[in-house]
Amino acid sequence: MDPLDLVLLDLIDTLLGENVAGAADALDADAAGVPGVACAEGERWCRIPATGGALIFRCRDGGPLQPWRLSRAPVWHVGDVERELAPAEVLGLLADRDLPGYDVVTADLRAAVEHTEVTHAGWSTLAERTPQPGGLLTGERLAETRNRPFHPTARAVSGWSSAELSEYGPMRQTPLALRWIAARRDRLRHGEDTTSDRIADVLLGRSEREQLSDAMRTSDVDVNEYQPIPVHPWQFDRVLPAEWADEIAARDVVPLDCHLGRFRPTTSLRTLTSASDPTMHVKLPLGVSTLGAARLLPPRYLDNGDKAQRTLRWLLGTDPTLADRVTLCDERTWCGWHASAVDEFTDRPGQLAAQVRRYPQGVVTNDTIALPMAALAAHEWHHLAPALGVDDPVGFFREIATAYCAMTFALLGNGVLPELHGQNVVAVFPAIHMSTAARPRFVLRDHDTIRLCPRWMAEAGTPDPGYRIKPGAPQSLCLDEPETLIGYAQTLGFQVNLYGIADAIARHYGLDERVFWRALADAVTVSIDAAAVRDDVRDTLRAVLLDAPEWPSRQVLGPLLHAGRGNGVSMPAATGSVPNPLLPMAVRR
Incomplete structure (x- = not known):
């Protein structure tokens, strides 16, 4: 198209x-x-x-x-x-052209068309466009061909030209070397993993580490006083000199003259996968915006991610059924600028940070095909169907939806819900004996937005992660009502992630989308009945998902028009309502 x-x-x-x-x-x-x-x-x-x-x-x-x-x-x-x-x-x-965000949204719509042209041109030149065992990159590139489903400006990278997207986007065919800076260790904060103060050792081989040491000596910085940190090359050239001029002048931050590492951009743009080890990603801030949000890495988010990962680990350790379905990326290796108390909740520290993501064993192997669920929403099912052995598209969707609902309801029963849209959930399929009946396992990544309902957590015995949240600021991490928590499953989970997949399959096979909503209704019903949750949780899930006349919906365009593109790291959004798509009259009309 x-x-x-x-x-x-x-x-x-x-x-x-x-x-x-x-x-x-x-x-x-x-x-x-x-x-x-x-x-x-x-x-x-x-x-x-x-x-x-x-x-x-x-x-x-x-x-x-x-x-x-x-x-x-x-x-x-x-x-x-x-x-x-x-x-x-x-x-x-x-x-209304007087709305605060009108100029921003119209510019993003123009960029969305231009950037889609770049993405599709790059995709068409790739030698490998069918997902294969042993890697994640093709899935990331598939996800990029559509990006976030149903968002009109999702394909726009605000702050990048078409040439820059071609240079730094996921269709780039050659590995990208990172730039490096040295930052005073006493100006940094670190993640829970013990390697957080030596990220270079994690990302680079021996010869490259020696080159990095040479660059530090040339710049007259002591490794005992300074930590080397990777910086995205675009960020190094375009943002660092202007935004960090004072720190550079004071030698709190020292740019190094080296280009080290071999990494490939993913659809996240700020996340890059190691060219030599597909199970390792590095996440670096970028001074661009997508979906109206800045692509930064505030250390307070990374710290909350550590806390959330600890809670999820505890859940997997106490719930064997959930542990059979779900595993986690380890994202506790990170460092970021240590802001003053005044700046702790500002976004500027997020311009200088780095995080390492490690995938668990058994995900990227010769026996599995792993890809973000967003890849399944791509309009590329002529590549996806043969790779995944799909001979019954509705049955395939039903199995994915059933596995997804089982995971979601188990998490909700413990009072927590990760942000389960298609970019944050990796589906892992068996590469051998593939059949429509093969339900995937899931890998969760990006743990910094795990939402909680303290009441349900307390009743389930789930430990509170202890998030740091700016006092008095609007927030959506800790929610008073279970129905509000479930609402994020209805919007980001069902209406964006699963419906995006259903829409792509329906278009490819020429099927009525109601067939897929009917399959989702079956999956929800079966999964609620089978869930090992308290009776009050089961009753609430039935009432909210199956019986309520309306569901919450995620509004994105109106909020963008009214808010514009700010410097914040949260996507402008609001909550509306839609008819319950799982009611019998809806799926059988």
């Missing part, structure tokens, strides 16, 4: 789903069409009044979550003249 068309699909669907600028209220689904342009079976013409005329496009049944979706591009503006529109032009004809 053309990059412009992909962005248009997400934009129109989001405008209607969130009713941005009253688009859904104003939509006429029995409109006259564009002369000379036909509708296919199941399509109809839709019209939305807009500045100087109206928007006209072909729409289709929107499934259980919303009445209508864009069937296919183009979108026309019909007024004095008739013309096809780019995504930024669509927004310009509907949205």
Whole structure:
């Protein structure tokens, strides 16, 4: 599909789903069409009044979550003249241009089209586009071809040109060397792992460590007083000289003249995988934004990640059934700038940090195919289906959904819920004897956003991780009500992660998406019945997921328009509502 068309699909669907600028209220689904342009079976013409005329496009049944979706591009503006529109032009004809984020969102929509072109061009030149045993990189690249499902600006990297995305993005074909700085050890804070004060030893081989030592001697820094820290080369060139000029002048931070290591960018951009060891990733801050959030690494988040990982480890140690389904990346090796008490909760320290991620044994092997769940939402099922041995697409989805629900409900029963969207969950499939009936195991990564319900934790005996949270600041980590915690499973888990997969499979095989919602309803029902949770938890899960007339939904475009792209590390979002997609009338309409 053309990059412009992909962005248009997400934009129109989001405008209607969130009713941005009253688009859904104003939509006429029995409109006259564009002369000379036909509708296919199941399509109809839709019209939305807009500045100087109206928007006209072909729409289709929107499934259980919303009445209508864009069937296919183009979108026309019909007024004095008739013309096809780019995504930024669509927004310009509907949205209030005085909103704080209008200019930011329109710029991101333009960048989304340009960056999708770069990504798809890079993808088309890769020799390996089918997931294989023994590596994670192809899965990361698959995930990048779609990025976060259903978010119209997800494909935009704000702060990078198309050339920079080509140079530093996941379709880059040659390994990338890292730049290095030396920082005074007394200005750093560290993770729980004992290797946190010697990250260079973890990431580099012997000869490269010797080169690093030479560079430190040349810069007249003592290894006992300074710790070498990797820096993304773009960050080293574009951010470090300006943002850290005072620290460089004071020699608290000393840039080193060396390029060391061999790493490959992933879809996260700030996370790179070792070219020699696919089980090791390094995460480095970038002064760019995606989804309206800065790609930084504030040490307070890394510290909370240590605490959350400790809690998850405890759960796996006490719940053998959960441990059979789930394993964790180890992310306790990190260092970051130690801010003053005044700056502890600011984002600036997150511009200078590094974290090592280690995958557990048994994930990247010759007997497994491991890939982020976001890869399964890519519109690349002509590559995915043969690699995963899929001969029954609905059955395949049902097995994934059942395994996913079993994991999710076990975690909820203990009062915790990681952010289980497709980037944070790696699915591990057997590479041999692959069949539709093969349920995956899951690997969790990015532990810094594990949400909690203290009441359910206390009733389950789950230890509190002891997060550090800015007093009085809005936060979504500690939640008073279980229903609010479950809401994150409904939004990020079901409506983004699993629905993204269902949408991709449905489009590839030409199936009605309601078939997949019906499969998810079956998976939810079976998993609630089978879950080893307290009766009150089971009753709440049934009430919220299966019986409630509405579900919460994740709104992204409206909040971006009202907030713009700030320097914060949290994605602008709000909570709306949608019809419960698992109700019988929804899945069998």
